[in-house]
Every structure is written in structure tokens, then in C-alpha cells.
Amino acid sequence: MEQHLLRLTVNDQDYELYINPKALLVEVIRDHLGLTGTKRGCESVSCGACTVMIEGMAVKSCSVLAMQADGMRVTTVEGLEKDGRLDPIQKAFLDQGAYQCGFCTSGMLMSSRAFLDETSNPTMHEIREGIEGNLCRCTGYNSIVRALDSVAKGKYREEGQ
Amino acid sequence: MKYSVVNTHVHNIDGIAKVTGRATYTFDVTLPGMLYGRILRSPHAHAKIINIDVSKALELRGVKAVVTGKDTLGIKQGIWRRYAELCDEQILPLEKVRYIGEPVAAVAAVTEEIAEMALDLIEVEYEVLPGVFDPMEAIKKGAPEIHEGVERNINVTRHIEWGDVEEAFEQSDYIREDWFKCSPQAHMCMETRCAVSSYAPDGKLTVWTSTQAPYYIQGLLAGVLGLRESDIRVISHYTGGGFGGKFELDAAQFCSSVLSMKLAKPVKIVFTREEDFIATKRRTPMYYYVRTGVKKDGTFMARETRVFTDGGAYTGMGATALYLTGFFHSFPYKWNSYRYDGFRVYTNTLPSTSMRGFGAPQGMFCSETQIDLIAKELGMDRIEIRRKNAHTPTYEDPGQATIASCGLSECLDRIEEWIKARGELPANRGIGISSYGFMSGGIFNWFDTPYSFSSAVVTINYDGKVDLHVGCQDIGQGSNTTMAIICAEELGVKIEDIRVHSGDTAECPPDLGAWGSRQTLMAGNAVKMAAAEAKKQLLEFAAAKLKPNIVYDLDIKDRWVHLVARPERGLDYFEVVKDALRGKAGQRIMGRGFYTPHRKGMISPAYSYGVQALEIEVDPDTGKITLLNCVTAHDCGQPINPIGLQGQLEGAISMAAGYGFLEDMPMEDGKIMNPNLVDYKIIRATEMPETEVFEIETFEPEGPFGAKEAGEGLTNPTAAALGNALFDACGISVNQLPITPEKVVNALREKRSAQNA
Numbered sequence: 001m002e003q004h005l006l007r008l009t010v011n012d013q014d015y016e017l018y019i020n021p022k023a024l025l026v027e028v029i030r031d032h033l034g035l036t037g038t039k040r041g042c043e044s045v046s047c048g049a050c051t052v053m054i055e056g057m058a059v060k061s062c063s064v065l066a067m068q069a070d071g072m073r074v075t076t077v078e079g080l081e082k083d084g085r086l087d088p089i090q091k092a093f094l095d096q097g098a099y100q101c102g103f104c105t106s107g108m109l110m111s112s113r114a115f116l117d118e119t120s121n122p123t124m125h126e127i128r129e130g131i132e133g134n135l136c137r138c139t140g141y142n143s144i145v146r147a148l149d150s151v152a153k154g155k156y157r158e159e160g161q
Numbered sequence: 162m163k164y165s166v167v168n169t170h171v172h173n174i175d176g177i178a179k180v181t182g183r184a185t186y187t188f189d190v191t192l193p194g195m196l197y198g199r200i201l202r203s204p205h206a207h208a209k210i211i212n213i214d215v216s217k218a219l220e221l222r223g224v225k226a227v228v229t230g231k232d233t234l235g236i237k238q239g240i241w242r243r244y245a246e247l248c249d250e251q252i253l254p255l256e257k258v259r260y261i262g263e264p265v266a267a268v269a270a271v272t273e274e275i276a277e278m279a280l281d282l283i284e285v286e287y288e289v290l291p292g293v294f295d296p297m298e299a300i301k302k303g304a305p306e307i308h309e310g311v312e313r314n315i316n317v318t319r320h321i322e323w324g325d326v327e328e329a330f331e332q333s334d335y336i337r338e339d340w341f342k343c344s345p346q347a348h349m350c351m352e353t354r355c356a357v358s359s360y361a362p363d364g365k366l367t368v369w370t371s372t373q374a375p376y377y378i379q380g381l382l383a384g385v386l387g388l389r390e391s392d393i394r395v396i397s398h399y400t401g402g403g404f405g406g407k408f409e410l411d412a413a414q415f416c417s418s419v420l421s422m423k424l425a426k427p428v429k430i431v432f433t434r435e436e437d438f439i440a441t442k443r444r445t446p447m448y449y450y451v452r453t454g455v456k457k458d459g460t461f462m463a464r465e466t467r468v469f470t471d472g473g474a475y476t477g478m479g480a481t482a483l484y485l486t487g488f489f490h491s492f493p494y495k496w497n498s499y500r501y502d503g504f505r506v507y508t509n510t511l512p513s514t515s516m517r518g519f520g521a522p523q524g525m526f527c528s529e530t531q532i533d534l535i536a537k538e539l540g541m542d543r544i545e546i547r548r549k550n551a552h553t554p555t556y557e558d559p560g561q562a563t564i565a566s567c568g569l570s571e572c573l574d575r576i577e578e579w580i581k582a583r584g585e586l587p588a589n590r591g592i593g594i595s596s597y598g599f600m601s602g603g604i605f606n607w608f609d610t611p612y613s614f615s616s617a618v619v620t621i622n623y624d625g626k627v628d629l630h631v632g633c634q635d636i637g638q639g640s641n642t643t644m645a646i647i648c649a650e651e652l653g654v655k656i657e658d659i660r661v662h663s664g665d666t667a668e669c670p671p672d673l674g675a676w677g678s679r680q681t682l683m684a685g686n687a688v689k690m691a692a693a694e695a696k697k698q699l700l701e702f703a704a705a706k707l708k709p710n711i712v713y714d715l716d717i718k719d720r721w722v723h724l725v726a727r728p729e730r731g732l733d734y735f736e737v738v739k740d741a742l743r744g745k746a747g748q749r750i751m752g753r754g755f756y757t758p759h760r761k762g763m764i765s766p767a768y769s770y771g772v773q774a775l776e777i778e779v780d781p782d783t784g785k786i787t788l789l790n791c792v793t794a795h796d797c798g799q800p801i802n803p804i805g806l807q808g809q810l811e812g813a814i815s816m817a818a819g820y821g822f823l824e825d826m827p828m829e830d831g832k833i834m835n836p837n838l839v840d841y842k843i844i845r846a847t848e849m850p851e852t853e854v855f856e857i858e859t860f861e862p863e864g865p866f867g868a869k870e871a872g873e874g875l876t877n878p879t880a881a882a883l884g885n886a887l888f889d890a891c892g893i894s895v896n897q898l899p900i901t902p903e904k905v906v907n908a909l910r911e912k913r914s915a916q917n918a
Binding site: 030035036037038039040041042043044046047049076077078080081086090093094095096097099100101102103104105106109125127128129131132134135136137138139140141142143144145 | 172173175176177178179180181182183184185186188189349350351352353399400401402403404433434435636637638639804805807808811812813814815816837838839843844845846847849851852
């Protein structure tokens with residue numbers, strides 16, 4: 001089978017690997033790199049469980065070929081914490097109980113982080129729009145909205161955001 | 162404050178694992194030498210299997226095994242184990258397929274792609290039979306016979322009756338009859354059904370799977386595979402959602418096990434989203450006929466209800482749904498007389514089963530919609546008619562249920578206040594209400610378990626850390642946290658002193674698992690009992706030092722072992738643990754607890770209650786409904802885990818509102834037309850209403866610390882409240898779910914033409 005060289009940086013770690021050029025980014029993240037925090041919930045780019053950040057932008061990793069991310073910086077849920085210190089959005093999810101079964105959570109966190117990075121002082125409606133591409137069957141979203149709101153309002157700022 | 166841990170703001174104990182991606186779901190499990198399985202599914206709704214030729218598939222490089230029904234013991238299985246006639250499903254059938262998507266063969270190969278390619282090489286010869294797709298057709302004489310010898314395709318019937326219905330109708334001042342149609346709904350768990358099965362030459366099978374009840378899967382697999390129950394270990398540490406769809410045996414579990422036993426290699430099967438839609442099970446669609454008689458003053462005199470449910474191809478948990486829908490259709494009101502006849506009818510469609518609310522959302526949609534119509538006819542206030550007939554503490558539904566705690570009337574008061582405070586609403590806005598309630602676990606032992614319904618073991622280690630082993634299953638609802646809270650409170654330690662072990666049948670005691678809102682009450686009682694027993698052993702050692710009159714004069718709170726009458730006199734918990742272990746020659750302190758409901762009526766040991774109000778806005782041109790506010794007054798007894806409780810409440814609203822106006826599974830000749838997340842709509846963040854909850858605290862004597870059901874009952878009111886809000890806003894009533902824009906526009910048009918006529 002034809003193999004292409006892929007170079008990418010995931011969670012500040014550089015990787016070089018030979019892959020099937022048709023492989024999706026989500027497949028490379030999960031199956032080649034073993035980073036199983038990123039989930040998959042559909043085959044139709046509909047659920048958002050596989051959301052990661054590419055160069056800081058939230059992307060459903062089942063919607064791009066891994067080769068399209070060649071040379072780019074990818075962040076997955078495993079890259080949110082730094083040396084065991086949680087990102088403010090992770091703390092806020094804990095405080096608000098913004099997850100239940102947890103299967104959508106990784107993707108939801110990545111969409112949330114990307115949204116908060118690019119939006120200052122969002123309204124509640126903007127927050128809802130910011131996570132609209134991510135489905136959650138458990139929470140009804142409102143706890144997630146509260147979590148994003150608390151981070152946006154600076155609740156965790158003194159802790160190093 | 163009465164409690165140190167109960168009803169405090171405790172983080173979910175699995176939270177760190179879930180927000181950092183460390184939680185390993187079955188979907189994430191990889192074992193050395195693991196093979197990948199795929200399932201070949203029937204394209205026909207009803208057909209005889211004449212022959213299956215797997216030879217070409219076996220020739221494909223990388224394919225390790227192909228199995229069909231002939232490679233199995235051919236046992237018809239079902240979760241209602243106690244009744245052979247309800248065990249009607251061969252996963253991998255030998256003779257006949259009964260719905261589109263039914264498994265006919267399974268392949269194991271070195272990659273998923275090769276397994277998928279091999280499916281195309283399996284040649285199945287079918288003799289296509291006429292199919293029947295609607296219960297009202299399937300029940301007719303001469304309809305195609307789906308299961309041999311089952312007359313008119315009637316799978317199960319249920320009858321509930323109390324009082325003299327005929328006489329009560331005669332005494333009624335007003336009688337109304339309506340037909341309703343309740344749609345199906347997909348569980349749509351974010352993690353699709355999946356399993357990794359690993360059989361070793363020592364004769365032992367280990368199955369990682371996404372389930373609500375590891376013990377059921379262990380028992381059911383033992384039955385169909387011919388293994389001893391204890392030679393099967395089911396592991397399910399994290400489950401990506403369940404909602405009633407993941408406690409029966411599924412094809413991922415069964416086929417991966419059969420393949421693994423043939424090859425003695427691990428085999429992983431993950432359903433695609435499409436497979437999860439077309440070939441699992443779904444919320445039961447129902448036709449409801451409701452005839453109700455009331456007095457002028459609103460007293461509920463008589464109700465006569467006939468229900469025909471679309472059972473699909475197999476029984477599953479459908480038998481329970483048929484009973485519960487009939488009972489909860491009467492709930493939470495006092496009926497002078499009541500008669501329910503339910504018929505579960507086989508059709509050539511995806512089987513139907515339990516789903517969050519378990520038949521009650523359907524029953525309550527029909528009941529609560531009709532109550533608003535009756536109130537309007539009588540010129541009565543909708544709160545008042547409900548208050549007049551509401552359950553009260555210690556009420557008994559003859560032959561069915563004995564109520565202990567009930568905060569329904571306080572819930573009605575609170576919602577009435579909220580509606581009044583909203584004042585006059587702008588045009589095209591309306592508020593709908595619905596009462597509701599639900600059971601705290603079922604009583605009937607249809608699974609035929611010889612074990613207690615729930616059990617728990619508490620072990621105290623030398624360092625004071627407590628190992629809590631439970632069989633109850635955390636599927637996201639937070640039961641691990643709830644059990645840790647109950648254990649910490651009873652034992653008198655802190656939440657961080659507890660380590661919960663669950664989701665592994667080899668480690669944990671049997672428990673009937675997460676369904677029917679049973680765990681907080683039943684597993685909670687078992688945990689409380691185990692913790693109390695362990696505490697008693699500790700206190701025996703403390704007694705020697707503190708010298709109370711009797712050992713019961715001692716207690717532990719916040720790690721302080723003390724005299725109840727003089728709490729300042731005491732000992733450090735950690736010191737007492739150390740002394741106790743040395744005193745017991747190094748044995749750890751262990752407490753065991755168990756719970757099985759006894760003499761609590763036919764249904765459940767306790768019932769939750771509540772009233773929900775939903776405010777909506779209707780666009781009269783397009784029929785589009787926007788959800789604005791959803792306010793719930795809720796009696797779950799003593800709240801245990803407030804973060805978890807709020808999560809259950811908001812999550813239930815999203816699922817139940819989806820049932821009310823978005824979600825449906827339209828079919829053509831048994832084929833589901835929207836088996837993907839583009840066409841099957843669930844609520845997104847922008848569509849959720851604002852939510853508010855008023856907890857009405859009661860004390861349930863049967864529950865741990867007075868707690869009862871809090872998760873599933875909240876799915877019951879929202880569809881009805883949505884329909885009633887439409888009635889309030891526009892004066893139209895839609896009696897078929899989901900209430901789509903098309904149905905709203907049509908109803909508005911009919912109303913206008915009736916007004917103009």
C-alpha cells in the first residue's frame with residue numbers, strides 16, 4: 001500500500017510517520033499516535049466528538065485527511081493540561097458538571113477552548129453558537145454554557161489563564 | 162447542616178479522567194493481536210434464509226473467520242429470562258430475518274477494512290416474504306406471521322384495572338375520547354454499541370463492552386454461549402451513554418464473543434452510527450386510545466385506555482414498557498376507576514424497547530394533553546384540575562402502588578407561582594405544564610436473578626482509605642459519585658477517602674444495573690448498609706477507649722469518632738482504623754450490604770413527583786417552535802448529589818423536548834429513512850431553553866437518607882408540556898408526536914378554516 005510521509009506536531013511533540021494518504025486525521029491521532037482521548041461518534045461530520053485544534057482553530061478531525069495537516073500544529077484534549085495542571089476550561093467543566101458520560105467531552109472542550117481564544121466577552125447566545133457543532137446527548141448543554149461563561153468572565157484567570 | 166457530604170457540591174469522582182481524555186471507553190480498548198469484526202445485515206424486512214455461502218469471504222487475505230447462525234448454539238435469548246416465550250431473538254438467526262439490519266453473519270479480519278470487504282463476498286440466498294410494518298395492520302387476521310404460532314402477531318398483552326369503570330362513566334358529567342400516536346426515538350448514545358471479546362484457551366471469556374448492566378451481559382452471554390457465568394468477565398469502566406438502550410445483549414457483544422471463541426483471539430466490533438440507528442432498538446412507538454370521564458368539578462372518575470405498541474421484530478424490554486406505559490398513564494392522579502389494555506404487536510421493523518422514561522413519556526403525553534383539553538371544556542384552571550386529583554402522601558393505587566412520600570401539591574404551588582410571575586405573555590407565546598412522576602427501580606424479577614437486586618462491599622484499609630465495591634453501573638449519570646457520597650456520609654469520612662470500584666463482574670458484586678431509575682435507591686441502600694456494618698465494627702474498637710454506655714452511643718462524622726451526646730469527646734478516625742486492624746490480627750474491616758424490595762406493590766418501592774412548565778414561542782407562518790424557558794418543581798426526596806441532579810434534569814429536558822418536536826424515525830417498508838446525524842435531529846446548544854429547578858424536599862422512608870428517583874422521570878413531562886404550551890399559545894392541539902412545524906401549520910390552517918366556516 002502506498003505510504004506518505006507525514007510530519008506534524010501534536011501537543012508540542014513532533015512526529016514523523018508514514019501513513020496511508022487516505023487516512024483521516026482522527027485515525028492518525030487515535031490509531032497511529034494512540035491518543036484515544038479524541039473520540040468518534042459518527043461518519044458524517046455531524047457530532048463533533050473528534051474535534052481537535054489545528055493551528056488554534058477547532059476542526060472536526062474526521063473531516064480532514066491527515067496529510068492536509070502536514071507541517072501543522074495540532075492540539076488534542078491530551079494537550080490541554082500542562083504538566084498535570086488543568087486548563088481553565090477543564091476546571092470549569094469539573095466545577096459545573098459539564099459532562100456526564102464524557103464521550104463528547106474531549107471534542108466539546110476543544111471547541112470551547114478555540115472559541116474562548118478567539119472571542120472576548122461572549123454573550124450567552126454566542127457561547128451557544130460556539131459549541132453548536134458539538135452534539136451532547138447527556139447534559140442538555142446548559143452546564144457547558146455556564147462553564148464557558150465562567151471562564152470568559154475570568155473566574156480562573158488568577159490561576160494562570 | 163444535617164449532612165456533611167450528602168447534598169454538597171461534590172465534583173464527579175470520574176471527572177478528571179473525563180475532562181483529560183484519560184477515561185478509556187470500550188471504543189478505545191486495543192489488545193495485542195486483536196482482530197476487527199464487522200456484521201453482515203439483512204437487506205430484507207422479512208425473509209427466509211435459504212443458504213449462506215461464506216467460502217469466497219474466507220479466501221480473502223486477512224480474513225480469519227466468518228460465522229453464521231450455524232456456528233452458534235442457536236439459542237433464542239431475551240432479557241425476560243423468566244419467561245421462555247419472551248426469549249425470541251437469535252442474534253444470527255438460523256431460519257429467518259425479521260427486520261432490515263438484522264445480523265446474518267459476522268467476519269473477523271486483521272483490519273476493519275478487510276472485514277468490511279469480506280462482507281461483500283458473503284452470498285446469502287433469501288426467500289423474501291411479505292412484511293408488515295404497522296401494529297394496526299399486523300394485528301389483523303391474515304397479516305404475515307412474523308413468529309411461528311403467534312396469533313395476530315400479538316407478543317404480549319397487559320391489563321390493569323381498579324374500580325368500577327362502567328359505573329364511574331355513568332356518574333361522569335363529561336366524557337371525552339381521543340386518539341394519540343407516539344413516535345419512536347433513538348437512544349443515540351454518543352458511543353455506539355461496541356465490544357472487545359477475548360477468549361483464551363483456559364476456557365475463560367473477557368468482554369469489554371459499553372453497557373448499563375455488566376451482570377446482565379454476563380448472564381445472557383453465559384446462556385447463549387454455553388459457558389459458566391463465572392467464566393465470563395464483563396468489564397465496562399466507562400460507558401458512553403445508555404438511556405435504556407444498552408442493557409440487553411447486543412450483536413457487538415454476541416458476535417465478537419462467537420468469533421473470539423472460534424479463534425481464541427481478541428475481536429473488536431464497533432457499530433457504525435448507521436448500524437446503531439437501524440439495528441439496535443428504539444423507544445416504543447404507540448397508538449393510544451383514551452376515554453376519560455370527569456365530574457363537573459373536575460374529579461377524575463373513569464379512564465379507559467387501549468394501547469397498541471409497535472413491538473418490532475423481538476421482545477427485548479418491550480414487555481416492561483407495555484406495563485409501565487399503562488400504569489404511568491394514570492400517574493400521578495387519583496382515578497376513581499381505571500382500566501388499561503395494552504397490546505404489544507410484532508412488526509417487521511427494528512425492535513422497540515426501554516428508553517429513558519420507559520413508556521411513561523408516551524403515557525403522560527397522552528394523559529396530560531387530554532387533561533388540558535378537558536380543563537378547557539369544563540372552564541377549569543389547568544393547575545386546579547391537577548391539584549384536585551393529585552396523588553398525596555400515603556396514597557394507594559389499588560393493587561398497583563403504595564405511595565409513601567409525595568410532594569406533588571407543593572410542586573403545583575411552585576409552578577403556579579412561577580406562571581403568575583410571568584404575567585401576560587406577548588402574542589404567539591404560551592406556557593404549557595405537565596405533572597409527572599416515576600418509579601425508583603422495578604420490583605418484578607423478570608431476569609430471574611438469584612442474587613439481591615443490589616449489593617455492595619465496603620473495605621477499610623490501614624491508611625483509612627475505603628474501597629467501595631458496587632455492581633451498579635455509572636453510565637454518565639454519576640452513580641459512582643452518588644455511591645461515594647452515600648458511603649462517606651454513612652461512614653463519617655470525606656469523599657476523598659472513598660475509592661469506588663464498579664463496572665467489572667469479576668471484582669464487583671452482582672447488581673441489576675442502571676435502568677428504571679433504580680440505583681440511587683436500591684444500590685444506595687446496599688451501600689449505606691455496607692458502610693453501616695463497617696462502621697459498627699470500627700466503633701467496637703473505639704468503645705474500648707471512649708467507654709460509652711453502649712456502642713450505639715458512638716458515631717463518626719468528618720473523620721471524628723465521638724460520643725453522640727458529647728461530640729467534643731472523641732478520637733481521630735485514622736487512629737481508630739489503625740487500632741482496629743491491629744486488634745483484628747491484621748484483617749481489614751469489611752461491611753456487606755444488599756437490597757431487594759419486598760412487599761412494595763407491583764411496581765416500585767418509591768415514586769418521584771414533579772411539575773414542569775415550558776414556555777415557547779410559535780412562528781405562525783412557518784410553524785417553528787422556539788423553546789424559551791423550562792422550569793421544573795421536582796420532588797426526588799432528599800437530593801444526594803446536587804451537580805449530578807441538575808445534570809440529569811437538564812439532560813432529560815433536552816432528550817424529552819427532542820422527543821416532543823424534533824426526533825423521529827420515519828420508515829418506508831421497514832427501512833429507516835434517516836439513519837445518520839445529519840437527518841436525525843437532536844437538540845443542539847442553540848435550541849436548548851433556559852432551565853430552572855425548584856427542589857421540593859421530601860423524605861422517602863424507603864430510600865437512603867430519604868432519597869428516591871431523580872433521572873428518568875424528568876423525561877416524562879416535556880413532550881406534554883410542549884404540546885400544552887402550543888395549546889396555550891395558539892389554541893391548537895397536536896395529538897401526534899413529534900410536533901413538527903408541518904403539523905403546527907396544518908393545525909393552524911384547520912383552526913382558521915373552522916373559524917371561517
